Amino acid sequence: MRLNEYRIxxxxxxxxxxxxxxxxxxxxxxxxxxxxxxxxxMFQFSIYLRHCSSRENADVHIKRVKKNLPPKGxxxxxTITDKQFGMMELFYGKEEKELPDTPQQLELF
Numbered sequence: 248m249r250l251n252e253y254r255i256x257x258x259x260x261x262x263x264x265x266x267x268x269x270x271x272x273x274x275x276x277x278x279x280x281x282x283x284x285x286x287x288x289m290f291q292f293s294i295y296l297r298h299c300s301s302r303e304n305a306d307v308h309i310k311r312v313k314k315n316l317p318p319k320g321x322x323x324x325x326t327i328t329d330k331q332f333g334m335m336e337l338f339y340g341k342e343e344k345e346l347p348d349t350p351q352q353l354e355l356f
């Protein structure tokens with residue numbers, strides 16, 4: 248099937264991890280670095296997102312996040328379509344900001 252804004256997904260990972268001890272900070276940092284190695288980019292502090300070309304691709308990355316879950320803290324994973332993501336409004340204060348660029352996808356015939 249052709250790529251379109253309803254099949255392309257964005258995976259968002261939200262987390263609030265403990266950082267009281269040195270060990271907690273190391274675990275939190277390792278989780279953040281692991282998801283970044285898997286292609287997630289910081290959207291806001293403790294909110295990371297990744298563009299996926301299909302549901303199957305999104306499932307692969309969701310499984311990787313789940314594999315690296317830390318023992319403590321709150322973690323949320325959400326998927327939204329590219330169409331939904333494109334309807335988001337972003338602001339810095341009262342100044343509107345443009346959405347991040349959608350990565351270009353190659354289509355093989």
